[in-house]
Amino acid sequence: MAHMDIFNDDAFGLVAMTEAVEKMPTVPTFLGNLGIFADEGVTTDVVSIEQKGMTLELIPTSQRGTEPPMGSTDKRSLRHFSIPRIAKGDQVFAREVQNLRAFGTESELESVIRVIAQKQNKLLTEHALTMEYHRLGALQGILLDADGSTLYNYFTEFGITQPTEIDFDLDNASPTAGALKNKIAAAKRTAIRALGGSYVPGITRFLWLCGDTFYDQFTAHSDVRSTYANWEAAQALRGSVGSVFSTFSFGEMEWHNYQGTDDNSTVAITSTQAKLVVLGVPGLYRRINGPGESMETVNTMGLPIYSNLVRDEKRNQWVQPEIFSYPLHICTRPEVLLRGKNT
Secondary structure, three states, X not given: OOOHHHHHOHHHOHHHHHHHHHHOOOOOOHHHHHOOOEEEEOOOOEEEEEEEXXXXXXXXXXXXXXXXXXXXXXXXXXXXXXXXXXXXEOXXXXXXXXXXXXXXXHHHHHHHHHHHHHHHXXXXXXXXXXXXXXXXXXXXXXXXXXXXXXXXEHHHHOOOOOOOOEEOOOOOOOOOOOHXXXXXXXXXXXXXXXXXXXXXXXXXXXXXXXXXXXXXXXXXXXXXXXXXXXXXXXXXXXXXXXXXXXXXXXXXXXXEEOOOOOOOOOOOOOOOEEEEEEXXXXXXXXXXXXXXXXXXXXXXXXXXXXXXXXXXXXXXXXXXXXXXXXXXXXXXXXXXXXXXXXX
């Protein structure tokens, strides 16, 4: 039977466990792989976001020799956000490792690490799923907890009216030629105007995350089909238009059939809807990592994730691998978060 003193090995300290998390392969996720949420650590559990509105106005003519009209000071507002905590643990009981090789051999340590790693891998997978859930929430302007309750409504927090949902009229059996392109062009203009000076032609891109029904109706639309049918250079692409969970370009925007969880509800885009993601604008989407709660991590720069091992001090019967993270996913310009529907 493995002796519980093995868990006093340095391999199970806070630093080693945290590094082990960082070395494990990440769970592939579409939004995570986009890399639009830049990680930045802070040393506090509250973060302040300054909102400054720059108002431009025409300068009227004035008589020579008179005082020039004076400009007004732009309004600023500071908003404070408490950083959420995401944490979960599991237990490894002594009976789970009782048939390992004799204490003191290297293979025993490796075997115990393997048992803990199995538990930890599940925790990491659930953490990765939760991070995708938070990213998707921030991209829609409303950050939700696991039970569906609202953590932050960024439209409310920033005093912005949520943009009206765009009706792409995809279920129209006899659409007017060019109607869909016109709706897309109008949506792009709205997004560009919302970005203001942050929009850079050739750098800023627009990606729509589409639910299944929206995507299928969109790719079957006559405007889309006629465009690809008449574009000889796109012969190789024509066959992929409408391919599930893929991306293609149309109307100077990209359209992606978002693949969420297998139940298509826990982490998902509603089947008949689409959400706009703006790419290539630094600082638009942020993930702010708060510091940990242990003596080693308080008041230090926050990391994306921490891992620790808690021991049964009373009966010496179990150890408990735990993961903690303190992420705040936020969109700093909620007015650019456009949304669409099929009808």
